[in-house]
Amino acid sequence: MKSILTTLVFVLFAFTGYSQDDKKEDNNSKDEIELKTKYGVRLAYNISNLDFEPDPDFENKxxxxxxFGGFVDFAVSNSFSILTELQYSAEGGGKDETLRVSYIQLPVLFKLYFGENFSAGAGPMVGIKTWSYEDGYKNVAFSGVAGIEYLITDILFLDARFSYGFSNILDNDASFEAKNTNIQIGVGLKM
Structure with missing residues (x-):
């Protein structure tokens, strides 16, 4: 985990340094493009599950x-931005209410742009438990998240994300471990 974070920080500083050189060169040209920080809201449909180790003896649906949540997308250069979001997400397993858990999450996506309308990004995510059917879940969960985004108009976008839990979300006295997996299909507005 530390090596992943170290690599992400290194890449962030490399892109930031590169974008500063681009800005100096752009200031000398008449075709300067203004970098904008964008704010917005996002609504998504979750398809989540728990990845158990060892496999449980019950049906895992x-x-x-x-x-849903709000975000800020900080433009670092014309091809790179850092998106931070605060979202509520209902996750966990399906049929059995004891497997359901909800979080307030903070994903941070390091995004690369491929053309004007398409981007892809990845990064870490931390979640704080807001609700569970029974008290048997840890209060904090760490995950990795990756996704793609397509800008339909200047303000409307569609996206898809996949997140996988790095940490066991069950209390230490449980006989097995569980990690969240989640697919989100989202729509949002940028301002």
Whole structure:
């Protein structure tokens, strides 16, 4: 985990240094493009599940629910930005209510742009438990998230994300471990 974070920080500083050189060169040209920080809201459909180790002796179904939140997308250069988001996400397993857990999450996506309308990004995510059917879940969960985004108009976008839990979300006295996996299909507005 530390090596992943170290690599992300290194890449961030490399892109930031590169973008500063681009800005100096752009200031000398008449075709200067203004970098904008964008704000917005996002609503997503969750398809989540728990990845158990060892495999459980009960039926493990996915849970369908919603996620919603607000974000800030900081433009670093014309081809790179850092998106931070605060979202509520209902996750966990499906049929059995004891497997359901909801979080307030903070994903940070390091995004690369491929043309004007398409981007892809990845980064870390931390979640704080807001609700669970029974108290048997840890209060904090760490995950990795990756996704793609397509800008339909200047303000409307569609996206898809996949997140996988790095940490066991069950209390230490449980006989097995569980990690969240989640697919989100989202729509949002940028301002």
């Amino acid at each position: 996915h849970r369908n629910n919603m996620a």
